[in-house]
Amino acid sequence: MKFKIKKTEGYTSQIGHLVSMMNYARHTTLNAVKGLTTQQLDFLPEEDANSIGALLLHMAAIEVGFQIEIFEDRAPNKQESEKWGAAYELGNEGRRQIRGNSLDFYMDKLQQVRNRTLEEFQKRDDEWLYKERLWDNHTSNNYFIWFHVFEDEINHRGQIRIIRKMLQGG
Amino acid sequence: MKFKIKKTEGYTSQIGHLVSMMNYARHTTLNAVKGLTTQQLDFLPEEDANSIGALLLHMAAIEVGFQIEIFEDRAPNKQESEKWGAAYELGNEGRRQIRGNSLDFYMDKLQQVRNRTLEEFQKRDDEWLYKERLWDNHTSNNYFIWFHVFEDEINHRGQIRIIRKMLQGG
Numbered sequence: 001m002k003f004k005i006k007k008t009e010g011y012t013s014q015i016g017h018l019v020s021m022m023n024y025a026r027h028t029t030l031n032a033v034k035g036l037t038t039q040q041l042d043f044l045p046e047e048d049a050n051s052i053g054a055l056l057l058h059m060a061a062i063e064v065g066f067q068i069e070i071f072e073d074r075a076p077n078k079q080e081s082e083k084w085g086a087a088y089e090l091g092n093e094g095r096r097q098i099r100g101n102s103l104d105f106y107m108d109k110l111q112q113v114r115n116r117t118l119e120e121f122q123k124r125d126d127e128w129l130y131k132e133r134l135w136d137n138h139t140s141n142n143y144f145i146w147f148h149v150f151e152d153e154i155n156h157r158g159q160i161r162i163i164r165k166m167l168q169g170g
Numbered sequence: 171m172k173f174k175i176k177k178t179e180g181y182t183s184q185i186g187h188l189v190s191m192m193n194y195a196r197h198t199t200l201n202a203v204k205g206l207t208t209q210q211l212d213f214l215p216e217e218d219a220n221s222i223g224a225l226l227l228h229m230a231a232i233e234v235g236f237q238i239e240i241f242e243d244r245a246p247n248k249q250e251s252e253k254w255g256a257a258y259e260l261g262n263e264g265r266r267q268i269r270g271n272s273l274d275f276y277m278d279k280l281q282q283v284r285n286r287t288l289e290e291f292q293k294r295d296d297e298w299l300y301k302e303r304l305w306d307n308h309t310s311n312n313y314f315i316w317f318h319v320f321e322d323e324i325n326h327r328g329q330i331r332i333i334r335k336m337l338q339g340g
Contacts, residue, residue: 003305005313017187021317048339049332135173143175147191151324158328166216 001027014126018146019118025150026114029059029157032164033103041106042099043167050090052163054098055156056106060113061087063149067113070133070145071120117146171197184296188316189288195320196284199229199327202334203273211276212269213337220260222333224268225326226276230283231257233319237283240303240315241290287316 003024008016033041033052041053050058061084068076076084086093129143173194178186203211203222211223220228231254238246246254256263299313 002309003314004302004309004311005317006300006311014187017184017313021321024314024317025321046336046339048335130176132174139172139174141174141176143187144173144194147175147194151191151195151321154321154324155328155331158325159332161325162219162329162332165218169216169218 010122012125012129014129014143015121015124018129018143019121022114022117022146022150025153025157026110029056029110029153029160030107032157032160033106036103036164038100038102040164040167041101041103043163044095045163045166049163050094050159051099052160053101053106054087054090054094055160055163057087057098057109058090058094059153059156060084060106060109062152063113063117066145066149067116067120070142117149180292182295182299184299184313185291185294188299188313189291192284192287192316192320195323195327196280199226199280199323199330200277202327202330203276206273206334208270208272210334210337211271211273213333214265215333215336219333220264220329221269222330223271223276224257224260224264225330225333227257227268227279228260228264229323229326230254230276230279232322233283233287236315236319237286237290240312287319 005017005020007013008019010016011019033056036052038053041056042051044051064080064084065076065088068074068080086097129141129146131142133140133142133145135145135148175187175190177183178189180186181189203226206222208223211226212221214221234250234254235246235258238244238250256267299311299316301312303310303312303315305315305318
């Protein structure tokens with residue numbers, strides 16, 4: 001495999017760089033969960049922890065949240081909040097609602113959501129990427145927002161690796 | 171605070187983008203460990219786990235390893251391997267050797283190491299950043315190598331957040 005951060009076909013130069021980083025992050029996420037069963041995906045290392053399944057759905061939920069905010073310039077509607085709320089927030093509702101799913105379920109969700117992001121990126125350019133945005137009350141730009149999407153994924157991939165080690169050691 | 175991914179003063183354009191991502195990753199690492207005592211930094215959630223202190227020193231060790239490989243184009247010498255080996259590898263030696271240190275100790279190490287990276291970046295340009303490199307037997311480039319340095323940091327920051335939650339819940 002080739003691992004380069006660089007321009008990527010189908011995107012403007014800087015969006016292409018971003019896409020190559022997002023692709024690598026996703027590649028490592030999928031490696032981290034390879035072969036896990038539903039039971040393993042539901043495993044909770046501690047009572048108030050998150051399962052690997054919930055963390056995977058959280059990655060998709062974060063991306064959906066920013067798609068709505070950034071591509072559609074609006075807040076999530078009631079239906080979207082109901083569909084993604086538990087995965088977005090994690091915690092009690094995450095533990096209650098996100099369980100019993102196969103790895104394919106999570107992988108499909110991640111892929112479907114990512115497909116839309118990439119389609120939207122193809123319609124945009126670097127000027128858009130540098131456009132100023134408010135993020136969590138800080139001055140930010142679109143580049144940062146999407147950097148944050150993959151850096152949140154990497155953060156949770158690190159957690160998935162710990163949880164996987166625990167469930168296999170236990 | 172401003173969170174933007176963009177050109178950064180003192181660096182060529184793409185190196186500046188990289189630096190802004192590395193800076194944000196470091197900012198969140200330092201936030202994740204704020205106020206931890208030596209005892210908390212030494213806490214092991216499981217017998218074969220890594221302490222937060224060891225993960226912090228690991229971040230510095232990974233960066234030192236790539237400094238030697240990329241900036242000096244050589245393998246670590248015996249002295250460097252002895253100094254950084256346990257933090258680089260983690261595991262048993264990490265648990266044995268990395269303990270009893272204050273948060274300041276780890277923060278100083280991280281800062282010293284980072285200072286050198288930034289100094290070296292200031293001497294280089296975007297052409298260097300895209301130069302092809304072998305990484306873990308894959309075709310790669312310098313940009314990817316340094317992306318990997320911060321993505322490894324984010325991965326471990328995610329783990330630090332879990333361990334911190336465990337030690338405060340216990």
